[in-house]
Amino acid sequence: MPTSVPFFRPKLSDAAIAEVEDTLRSGWLTTGPKVKRFEAAFAEAVGAEHSLAVNSCTAAMHLALEALDVGPGQAVLVPTMTFAATAAVVRHMGGTPILVDCEPATGNLDLADAAAKADAFERGSLPVSAERLVGIMPVHVGGHMVDMGAVRAFADQRGLWVVEDAAHAFPAAYRAEPDAAWQQAGQGTADVTCFSFYANKTITTGEGGMAVSPRDDLMERMRVMSLHGLSKDAWKRYSGGHWDYRVISPGFKYNLTDIAAAIGLHQLERAEELRLERQAVANRYAEQLGEVSQLQLPVVPADRIHSWHLYPLRLRLDQLKIDRNAFIDALTETGISTSVHWRPLHAHPAYESLGWLPEHLPAASAVWQRLVTLPLFPGMREDEVESVVAAVTELCRQHAR
Numbered sequence: 001m002p003t004s005v006p007f008f009r010p011k012l013s014d015a016a017i018a019e020v021e022d023t024l025r026s027g028w029l030t031t032g033p034k035v036k037r038f039e040a041a042f043a044e045a046v047g048a049e050h051s052l053a054v055n056s057c058t059a060a061m062h063l064a065l066e067a068l069d070v071g072p073g074q075a076v077l078v079p080t081m082t083f084a085a086t087a088a089v090v091r092h093m094g095g096t097p098i099l100v101d102c103e104p105a106t107g108n109l110d111l112a113d114a115a116a117k118a119d120a121f122e123r124g125s126l127p128v129s130a131e132r133l134v135g136i137m138p139v140h141v142g143g144h145m146v147d148m149g150a151v152r153a154f155a156d157q158r159g160l161w162v163v164e165d166a167a168h169a170f171p172a173a174y175r176a177e178p179d180a181a182w183q184q185a186g187q188g189t190a191d192v193t194c195f196s197f198y199a200n201k202t203i204t205t206g207e208g209g210m211a212v213s214p215r216d217d218l219m220e221r222m223r224v225m226s227l228h229g230l231s232k233d234a235w236k237r238y239s240g241g242h243w244d245y246r247v248i249s250p251g252f253k254y255n256l257t258d259i260a261a262a263i264g265l266h267q268l269e270r271a272e273e274l275r276l277e278r279q280a281v282a283n284r285y286a287e288q289l290g291e292v293s294q295l296q297l298p299v300v301p302a303d304r305i306h307s308w309h310l311y312p313l314r315l316r317l318d319q320l321k322i323d324r325n326a327f328i329d330a331l332t333e334t335g336i337s338t339s340v341h342w343r344p345l346h347a348h349p350a351y352e353s354l355g356w357l358p359e360h361l362p363a364a365s366a367v368w369q370r371l372v373t374l375p376l377f378p379g380m381r382e383d384e385v386e387s388v389v390a391a392v393t394e395l396c397r398q399h400a401r
């Protein structure tokens with residue numbers, strides 16, 4: 001009987017568990033000293049000036065857009081190949097997402113299409129309209145970084161802000177030239193960069209997120225709005241601060257707890273070790289599946305350090321007698337859990353109903369039918385990797401055209 005393989009299994013150290021226990025016994029459960037330590041350590045790890053810990057990446061992006069004053073009449077370039085949250089926060093603020101197509105090989109936002117969509121927006125020839133284009137939100141799909149220098153240049157040319165959805169991209173880096181220094185997600189190219197510590201992310205706090213930014217004006221507003229719009233945070237309020245806080249603006253309840261930060265501190269310490277474990281699994285997949293002609297594997301150019309949050313295969317459907325859905329069903333029957341990243345936004349009712357059609361986003365419309373994300377997580381056992389390789393290889397052999 002082949003080993004069944006989950007899509008993800010978190011790997012928490014005894015030190016992280018002890019740190020949680022320490023927090024539970026400390027008398028301070030919500031935002032407090034451990035959150036402050038986590039914020040400082042994370043900023044140092046990515047080379048950011050300012051950091052704000054929150055309870056999700058979605059919260060971080062929502063706060064960023066609020067601080068940037070996004071509102072009705074404003075349009076934002078958002079990749080169609082992303083999770084619901086990237087575009088939802090634009091709509092929460094009353095703004096209009098302009099969906100952008102992807103590069104077929106990486107799934108990342110295609111800057112040439114961003115330019116084409118921005119021009120079509122100016123001409124009024126898109127399904128949606130607004131008064132002004134204000135920003136762009138690149139996403140590093142699976143941990144393969146977008147060229148942030150190119151995004152920044154594009155944004156500066158058009159007077160746009162950049163909010164980087166780095167939910168998948170810690171730790172990850174790129175460099176523009178072989179001799180250039182590595183640039184990490186969050187190192188200051190974007191106005192705000194948002195990370196996710198959701199349960200299956202590269203480092204986790206169960207639920208959690210972090211915003212980093214070189215701009216103290218944005219971070220100050222985001223910090224205030226992350227806790228009800230109060231002039232002081234609860235930690236300061238109850239540990240020597242004054243009782244008479246002021247509500248500056250109707251804010252949100254997005255703060256991270258010390259319980260979560262306790263996990264995060266220890267995940268952060270081991271982030272590169274965990275990345276190397278994921279990298280080793282990705283290398284094994286590349287070695288063992290590289291010769292299977294029905295598969296197109298993820299590419300990693302020499303100018304990227306990949307976080308390996310995801311391992312998305314592309315099936316060569318012209319060489320298979322079954323489609324992607326049947327392929328996934330067959331893998332599920334053998335006990336291998338997979339996923340798809342993603343059904344693009346324009347193929348969801350919430351965006352179809354705004355008038356977005358497959359022909360507006362042809363690359364994403366074609367590639368998503370071919371996507372299968374394989375299990376990949378730190379601590380994945382050799383027999384688990386072998387089971388995935390064997391099941392995928394056998395399916396391709398059985399159904400080869």
Ligand SMILES: Cc1ncc(COP(=O)(O)O)c(C=O)c1O
Nearest residue numbers: 056057058083085167196197198
């Ligand atoms: C690209 C992307 N952005 C944002 C999010 C939202 O992250 P969170 O669950 O921390 O809000 C996710 C979650 O999977 C994601 O994949």
